[in-house]
Amino acid sequence: MPPYRRVAAVLRERIEAGELLPGDQVPSITRLSEEFGISRGTARRVLVTLRDEGVITITPGWGSFVAES
Numbered sequence: 670m671p672p673y674r675r676v677a678a679v680l681r682e683r684i685e686a687g688e689l690l691p692g693d694q695v696p697s698i699t700r701l702s703e704e705f706g707i708s709r710g711t712a713r714r715v716l717v718t719l720r721d722e723g724v725i726t727i728t729p730g731w732g733s734f735v736a737e738s
Contacts (some may be wrong), residue, residue: 673714
C-alpha cells in the first residue's frame with residue numbers, strides 16, 4: 670500500500686472512531702510529515718485524497734477540517 674493511502678486510512682479511522690469530529694482541524698502537512706515520517710508532498714497528497722473523498726475540506730490560509738456529515 671502506498672504511504673499516502675496508509676496515512677489517509679489512519680486519518681479516516683480517527684475520524685470514524687470519533688477522535689476527530691466534524692469541524693475539527695486535521696493535522697497540517699508539516700505535522701503529518703513529522704508524525705508519519707513522510708515527505709511534505711506525500712502529506713499533501715493525503716489531504717487531497719481525503720478531500721476528494723469528501724472526508725475533509727481544505728480552506729486555503731486556514732487549514733484542513735473534518736467535513737460535516
